[in-house]
Amino acid sequence: MSFKLVPGLAKKEHITDLKLCTVLFEDNRYYPWIFLVPQKENVKNMLDLTMDERLQLMREIAMAEKVMTRLFKYDQTNIAMIGNKTPQLHVHVLCRIEGDPDWPTTVWNNASEKYDAEEKKRVIARIREALEQEKQKPEYNQL
């Protein structure tokens, strides 16, 4: 068996692939929000990663966090590995602003509204371009 996204993740739009993770987009215009999914089979949570893979995941979280906070306004970043409903490790990386629709509570099962098609294309393109540039840097490529 090779790496495959579970249905809940497979339906999300693909942004780019990093050394370890594939990067997916969350279609919720209230929050700049992406997912990092390690491209390794049978990974339900971080216990299924080796220490080297965990460290590479942290490098890629750092990259994602930097790119997202450079592109979008934010007061706080929220990073989370939950996976109670979707049994494949996916790291939530999103930007929060004081006074956003769910502030200061969490975003899960809360405010959600889809992007307009054109706006979504633009946002995905901006994130993709920024990640493509950033992922070349040696500090993110030590696995």
Place this chain on the structure above:
Amino acid sequence: MSFKLVPGLAKKEHITDLKLCTVLFEDNRYYPWIFLVPQKENVKNMLDLTMDERLQLMREIAMAEKVMTRLFKYDQTNIAMIGNKTPQLHVHVLCRIEGDPDWPTTVWNNASEKYDAEEKKRVIARIREALEQEKQKPEYNQL
């Protein structure tokens, strides 16, 4: 200024100190739940850590996740850095069981009940002992 816990974290019980983080206890008998707080001043989120500190944080998350899942029953681990209400980086590390009071939704602002005093002492002692043993291992001490 030296490292200091914000009030929301200072009131939580101390378990032990690791190389980077101090470990605190969440008094909620529904979930085995601890926090890792990097002992560095002015850290609101992971953007305030160097890459080396991020990697050490990941090593300590691995240690915490292993210890908690060895001590307690779990179907899934939830790991999260949120901090919308508490402006100091703290990593939630907790065990979830299918059918627990909030399953499959998230635990934040949800079911909560304090431990009995004696049970709490026992649980903290077990976590402390397991972390004290684990933290000696070289794979967690590379900062």
